[in-house]
Amino acid sequence: MNPEPIPRAEVLPSVMSADFLRLGDQVAGLLKAGARIFHVDVMDAHFVPNLTLGPGFAEALAAPVHAAGGLIDVHLMVERPGPMVDAFAGAADAISIHIEADPHPARLLEQIREHGCLAGLSLNPGTPVVAAAPLGAGLDYVNLMAVSPGYAGQSFRTETPGRVAELRTLMPDVVIQVDGGVDIATLPGVRDAGADWFVSASAIFRAPDPCAAYDALRSAAVRA
Numbered sequence: 001m002n003p004e005p006i007p008r009a010e011v012l013p014s015v016m017s018a019d020f021l022r023l024g025d026q027v028a029g030l031l032k033a034g035a036r037i038f039h040v041d042v043m044d045a046h047f048v049p050n051l052t053l054g055p056g057f058a059e060a061l062a063a064p065v066h067a068a069g070g071l072i073d074v075h076l077m078v079e080r081p082g083p084m085v086d087a088f089a090g091a092a093d094a095i096s097i098h099i100e101a102d103p104h105p106a107r108l109l110e111q112i113r114e115h116g117c118l119a120g121l122s123l124n125p126g127t128p129v130v131a132a133a134p135l136g137a138g139l140d141y142v143n144l145m146a147v148s149p150g151y152a153g154q155s156f157r158t159e160t161p162g163r164v165a166e167l168r169t170l171m172p173d174v175v176i177q178v179d180g181g182v183d184i185a186t187l188p189g190v191r192d193a194g195a196d197w198f199v200s201a202s203a204i205f206r207a208p209d210p211c212a213a214y215d216a217l218r219s220a221a222v223r224a
Contacts, residue, residue: 027064036070040092074091096177129144146181154181
């Protein structure tokens with residue numbers, strides 16, 4: 001399932017903010033609009049205070065997304081992520097784990113790659129970006145959180161573009177994902193700092209027209 005090369009300048013709709021009664025229609029519309037990577041936030045009510053989506057949801061979402069040639073990006077905001085890697089790997093094409101959640105992140109990244117998925121490392125806002133550098137050989141992407149993980153709709157942290165620029169200097173070739181508070185106002189700053197993947201939940205799914213909102217973000221994600 002590991003794509004080659006890894007796509008860049010992508011906007012990832014985060015389905016945690018979708019209308020679950022209309023999810024099929026919303027996903028179909030976004031696929032038609034050009035979305036090709038969908039972001040699934042998994043929360044366990046321990047590592048973060050919220051509780052969200054399970055493997056069955058990811059499998060259901062993966063069916064239409066994979067049929068359209070798209071990818072599923074699973075973000076594990078959980079304690080003990082090892083068992084969850086195995087549970088989600090059948091649906092996922094990319095899986096990120098939090099460096100703060102396990103004392104052996106290198107082992108988990110290897111586990112993700114053994115399943116044929118892209119291996120990602122997520123960093124909370126308070127975690128220095130230099131923490132990702134020693135794990136670079138086992139990484140495909142780094143997810144820099146622009147909010148404290150756990151809930152959609154939070155305000156974008158203004159220090160995020162600087163963190164992206166610092167990480168880009170440390171790891172010139174890694175894909176940098178920014179997650180949280182990404183909208184048409186905040187995306188250009190992290191794009192110009194060197195980010196590649198832009199996860200957006202509320203700005204897409206809570207817009208009057210999610211497809212139009214996605215299209216505007218996708219246009220903004222492409223560097224001139």
